[in-house]
Amino acid sequence: MEKLEAIAAAGFDGVEIFENDLLACPLSPEEVRARAADLGLGIDLYQPFRDFESVPPEVLAGNLRRAERKFQVMERLGADLLLVCSNVSPAAIGDDELAAEQLRLLAERAAEHGVRIAYEALAWGRHVNEYLHAWRIVRMADHPSLGTCLDSFHILSRGSDPIGIEAIPGEKIFFLQLADAPLLAMDVLQWSRHYRCFPGQGNFDLAGLTASVLRAGYAGPLSLEVFNDVFRQASAERTALDGMRSLIALEQSLDGVTHPAVPAGFAFAELADPDPGSGTLGGLLSALGFARTGVHASKPVELWSQGEARILLNAGAEAGEPALVAIGLDSPDPGGAVKHAGSLLSPVLPRERAPEDVPLDAVAAPDGTEIFFCDTAWLADFTPGTLVAGPITGIDHVALTQPLHYFDEAALFYRSVLGLRPQESLELPDPYGLLRSKAMSAPDGAVRMVVNIAQVGAGHLPWQHIALACDDVVAVARRLRAERPGLLLPIPGNYYDDLEARYEVDPELRRLGVLYDRDADGGEFLHLYTVTVGRVFFELVQRVGGYQGYGAGNAPIRLAVQHASG
């Protein structure tokens, strides 16, 4: 019930009923039908009917009897399409003619009940596991009540080329199920049952496949069929909305709609500073070479800057401790970006604004961080102070730690709403659990976001950090280790024993506690971290020779030190 309500509220007009959901539901099929109808939802498909075709004659009778009972349930539900998935039983016989003959028989029986059959190749089917194989059997059976069901997961997980879909007559494609998935080297059944996600959240080309299905002349529903352990635990409402967002984004990419305003840089990062009197955040920023270069005309907000790195400290934000509350993105077209976000179900956030303030609109990222789309006008709200130049030149990236169940949602949000592209995804063991991380960036690297989750293990605080681009990390480290020794995170000597075994690096890195990474092309990354203040810390990063990563291999070292220092 809860699922139906959430699905209707998200704007869908139909559902598949998965048999397990019905079996566990206290309502009768008639009541489910009525409830769905009240909510404006059609029941487009009932599924799955398993292990039917290609069986010895003595098994067939029992299978047909089983089917009769399901046709009766479907009549009560008001559903007229049954998904039959390819037989996975070791008892199945690898004989296409037998499969076709038995499916024809099933279709004849179904027709008597006004039911049609959609035959789907499961990627792990015993004999039929390719969509074109299922289609050949359907064609051979040649019955108007028998067609095929295409499922993007089964097609793409096996590496089949979806172009072959275009040769199937559209009216014989009875149903289309869409699911994306991350690329994982694992058994296809486990992969399907636990890791499916919505289009745009994984690595498959859903737009390409869907385009082929539409070119074939298919005019039926686009149905999301996702099996995912995390989604099961998440709120149905939020998951349904996210599913709808994924379909809208898919539709936009089919229509050739590109993001109207991919951000060109970070305008600012905004931190809640609930106790400005303590000087904790201000002190940290000045130690890093920032200066307070402006004060907001109508709000208790200070602008601290160095080069193009701008940090807002907001004493009025609702937060008990220092925390990242907002990110400002330089947008070539803020109005267009906000409208685009709205089309993807990320409405503009209501905001208090003094009449004289420059209009500035924000939407909410999945973890609640506000994302502002800015042109340079926002700076006019701040009385200007003197600008400072220093080794810090801008914001390189912002890293947010998401709760587990928002991780895929965040990936889709940053991709569709902000127009960022997925970069590397990593799973790293750290001393207290597993760190999953996904990086997203604008095509030119001008905006980079890292979405982390601390998947397992208690004690992971939802830390966020702002990584500042720096011309000379070593010079900054030299100065800070001398002047403010407690400010930077100490790095264990064991790390350098290993680093020096792998690379010939300057021994000064060890003395200064600067971390290091190198990519396959010789690009280098030098970085260091400040201690954590409230929920935030800063990273200083220096990219050399086109390095595009994030030094993710060093993250477990950082986490261990952060844990040890509380």
Ligand SMILES: O=C(O)c1ccc(O)c(O)c1
């Ligand atoms: O995992 C399964 O068994 C299963 C069942 C029905 C489907 O449509 C499907 O894609 C997978």
Ligand SMILES: [Mg+2]
């Ligand atoms: Mg399926």
